[in-house]
Structures are given as C-alpha cells and as structure tokens.
Amino acid sequence: MENTMISLKHLVKKFGNQTVLKDVNLDVLSGEIVGLIGPSGAGKSTVIKTTLGMEVTDGGIATVFDKTMPNRQLLANIGYMAQTDALYDALSGKENLIFYAKMKGLKKSELNNEIEHVASVVDLKDDLNKRVSGYSGGMMRRLSLAIALLGNPKLLILDEPTVGIDPALRRQIWKELSSIRDEGRSILITTHVMDEAELCDRVALLLDGKVMAFDKPDVLKMQYKVDSIEDVFLKAEGVE
Numbered sequence: 001m002e003n004t005m006i007s008l009k010h011l012v013k014k015f016g017n018q019t020v021l022k023d024v025n026l027d028v029l030s031g032e033i034v035g036l037i038g039p040s041g042a043g044k045s046t047v048i049k050t051t052l053g054m055e056v057t058d059g060g061i062a063t064v065f066d067k068t069m070p071n072r073q074l075l076a077n078i079g080y081m082a083q084t085d086a087l088y089d090a091l092s093g094k095e096n097l098i099f100y101a102k103m104k105g106l107k108k109s110e111l112n113n114e115i116e117h118v119a120s121v122v123d124l125k126d127d128l129n130k131r132v133s134g135y136s137g138g139m140m141r142r143l144s145l146a147i148a149l150l151g152n153p154k155l156l157i158l159d160e161p162t163v164g165i166d167p168a169l170r171r172q173i174w175k176e177l178s179s180i181r182d183e184g185r186s187i188l189i190t191t192h193v194m195d196e197a198e199l200c201d202r203v204a205l206l207l208d209g210k211v212m213a214f215d216k217p218d219v220l221k222m223q224y225k226v227d228s229i230e231d232v233f234l235k236a237e238g239v240e
C-alpha cells in the first residue's frame with residue numbers, strides 16, 4: 001500500500017521581504033525517489049529545511065509520517081544530508097560514523113557491520129582511519145552521505161548528495177538509492193545533475209516559489225514535448 005511519507009501543502013516561506021516559497025505542494029510516497037530540481041536559489045534547500053522543521057514556515061503545512069513538523073522524535077527515522085557537512089574535523093571518518101550511529105541509537109552489536117556497509121557504499125573504507133581534516137571536499141560529502149544512510153532510515157532527505165563525486169561512484173550510490181527504494185523506503189533528493197533526475201520515480205520542478213510540474217520523468221518529457229529532463233528544465237525556465 002502506498003503511504004505518504006512527506007506531504008507539503010501550500011507551503012510559504014519568507015526571508016525578510018523575499019518570499020522564497022509562495023505555494024509549494026509536494027508529496028513523497030513510500031517506496032519512491034522524488035527528485036527536486038530547479039535553478040540555483042529557487043528554494044530547494046528551503047523546501048527541505050521547512051520539511052524538517054529547521055525553518056519555520058510562514059504558511060501551509062509540512063507533515064512527515066503524518067505528523068506535523070517540527071517533531072524531534074521523528075528525526076531519528078530520517079536520514080538527512082545537508083548541503084554543508086556537519087562533521088568533526090579532529091575525528092577520523094570512523095569516529096564520526098560511530099558518533100552519529102550512537103546518536104541514532106544503533107545497537108553496539110550492529111555498529112561494525114553497519115559502518116562497514118555505509119562506508120563501502122561511498123567507497124571510504126580505506127580512508128576511515130584518517131582524520132576528516134585531511135579529507136577532500138568530495139570525501140567529506142561521501143562521509144556525510146554515509147552518515148545519512150546509517151541505521152536504514154525509512155526516509156532519506158538528501159540535499160545535493162553527489163556534488164564533487166566522480167561518475168563511477170555516483171553510479172554506485174544511485175544503485176544503493178534504488179535498492180533502498182525497492183525496500184519500500186523513500187528518498188527526497190535535490191540535484192543539479194539532470195541525468196540523476198532521470199533516475200527518480202517522480203521529479204518536481206521548483207520555479208518562482210511553486211512546484212510548476214511534478215510527475216514521472218517520461219510524463220514530464222511528453223508534456224513538454226522534449227527528450228530529456230534537462231530540456232524540460234530549460235523549457236519551463238523559458239530558455240529556448
């Protein structure tokens with residue numbers, strides 16, 4: 001059965017005089033990957049932060065697992081990866097993973113297997129004992145993604161998880177995301193990579209503070225009479 005994991009209804013968010021989100025409607029069902037795309041500054045991260053209750057809305061309702069956000073208890077069931085990495089520089093990759101695993105309430109007996117699994121998904125197994133201060137930007141993104149994956153959360157909310165990650169690893173990460181979806185778990189993901197948008201079950205296009213289009217990639221391509229999601233994006237923006 002399809003459950004609604006995220007429901008955003010008439011979401012409004014203002015920063016001073018700027019109304020970033022005017023009327024955002026979006027839902028994420030169980031067992032699907034929803035991609036949120038839109039030009040830089042369109043408000044994708046703001047949608048995510050209001051969904052998580054990290055930003056207070058100026059109107060509308062955000063519910064996650066049928067509960068109104070913000071709700072601290074729900075956060076344990078959500079794997080969130082922000083655009084900026086929240087890592088402890090002085091600790092190793094492994095120590096960071098252990099820290100977050102404990103915060104998420106993982107049992108001691110699960111710890112090693114779980115860390116090994118998430119580290120291999122992002123190809124960090126050989127670098128786990130290095131201090132994060134010596135990591136490259138891409139390695140930090142990979143560690144942040146590994147942290148979000150810890151504990152098999154029912155819902156993953158990923159803000160541009162593959163920035164700075166090379167194509168082979170990106171493919172491996174998408175394989176993992178697809179198998180998470182196949183387990184009936186859900187993913188809301190923002191991306192600038194249009195090839196990744198093609199891999200989502202549904203794509204929402206955020207423009208002028210609204211979700212201008214929201215459907216399966218193939219349906220969007222048909223609606224806009226184009227061959228790729230990149231062209232959907234460009235046509236919606238009015239770029240010929």
Ligand SMILES: Nc1ncnc2c1ncn2[C@@H]1O[C@H](COP(=O)(O)OP(=O)(O)OP(=O)(O)O)[C@@H](O)[C@H]1O
Pocket residue numbers: 015020038039040041042043044045046047
């Ligand atoms: N805390 C804040 N205070 C003031 N303005 C903000 C704040 N957060 C976001 N904004 C503004 O809201 C708008 C949307 O920002 P947001 O980061 O949500 O966009 P985005 O679509 O995620 O962009 P990008 O693709 O570049 O990451 C921008 O104009 C940004 O300057």
